[in-house]
Amino acid sequence: MDLDALRALIVADSATRGQPISKLGYFCAPFRPATGPFADKVIKVYRGLNDDAALDRLARCHDDYAAALRTAGVPLPVTEFLLLPVEGRRVPVIVQEALPSETMMRPLMQSGSRAQTIEMMESAGDVIATFWNNADQFHTRIGFHPSIRNFAIVDGRAVFFDTFPPLIHYSREEMGKMLLQFSDKALMRWVGPFLQKKVTGIQDEWYSPAETLVGLVGSACRLRPDDAGAYLEWGRDFTRRRMTRWEDEALLGMVEPPRLPGYWTGFRKLLGLQGEPNL
Incomplete structure (x- = not known):
């Protein structure tokens, strides 16, 4: 994964990175870029914290949760959780394989x-x-x-x-x-x-x-x-x-x-x- 390209996409304005695919989210507004290396991905950017230990625990728990969902038989797109350094702080980011918009339930x-x-x-x-x-x-x-x-x-x-x-x-x-x-x-x-x-x-x-x-x-x-x-x-x-x-x-x-x-x-x-x- 090109982390530099992902970082640039996250800090770009909405016209560059693509409009949100949903505005109903409580935690963030996921977006899917129209072009570029992440055009087949949905990107979810969450608020950062000043607590590094809490962020590290969040990353571990997310990995455990995705693994548990799959182990329990839940169909889940390829999903990756990152703590991406952005402008001096680590930001939680999920990069997920995009599902066709016409399949949303x-x-x-x-x-x-x-x-x-x-x-x-x-x-x-x-x-x-x-x-x-x-x-x-x-x-x-x-x-x-x-x-x-x-x-x-x-x-x-x-x-x-x-x-x-x-x-x-x-x-x-x-x-x-x-x-x-x-x-x-x-x-x-x-x-x-x-x-x-x-x-x-x-x-x-x-x-x-x-x-x-x-x-x-x-x-x-x-x-x-x-x-x-x-x-x-x-x-x-x-x-x-x-x-x-x-x-x-x-x-x-x-x-x-x-x-x-x-x-x-x-x-x-x-x-x-x-x-x-x-x-």
Whole structure:
């Protein structure tokens, strides 16, 4: 990898490096260069820290997390984490093999027929169930954030591509602080410490097998409310087929269309994300 070219791309203006491919991100706005050696990559640049030990730990945890996802059977594009020296400080950067824009699950869910969207839900659900049924082997705190917008559908198969923050090894309290440290929104970093308990709670569904599935169903229901009944029916059936270990909790969460917690919708409005929810 040409690190000098990558460094130049990161410090270049947006017209040179390419427009963001998504503005929905909480931690950064990923971009894909239109030309050059990284034209087949998505680049994600995160806030740096002044704590070298914390950055080194972040790099180790990311490598462990990507390896764990693959070991657990999660399809993941080639993904590399770097601590790139930029203007005197090390900046966390992820360089990931780009997936075709037309494979992103969120817009496909918006444009597809009901039957097509249920097929996509089945593909994403398969990844969720496969991960959690294989996660016991890691013997460490590990989570998963399988939201609709963190999947692509490639040849009928769901591919997951979100590896930040690395949901492995960190305690609940540590992850709660990371949600503020690495937020791309200055307002969140300013207001968040006063609401640390609420911010920390954002992560809880990522560490709950039942809640990750319920979250997927809830996202689909909010995206296409007219089809909510069909998605609830699919979610309950999928639970009984593939996630029986967590059946009671998951079914309880799908009695009616799941809703986002009030504090998270409040944060979204505060950050100007209303209308484009982090599904």
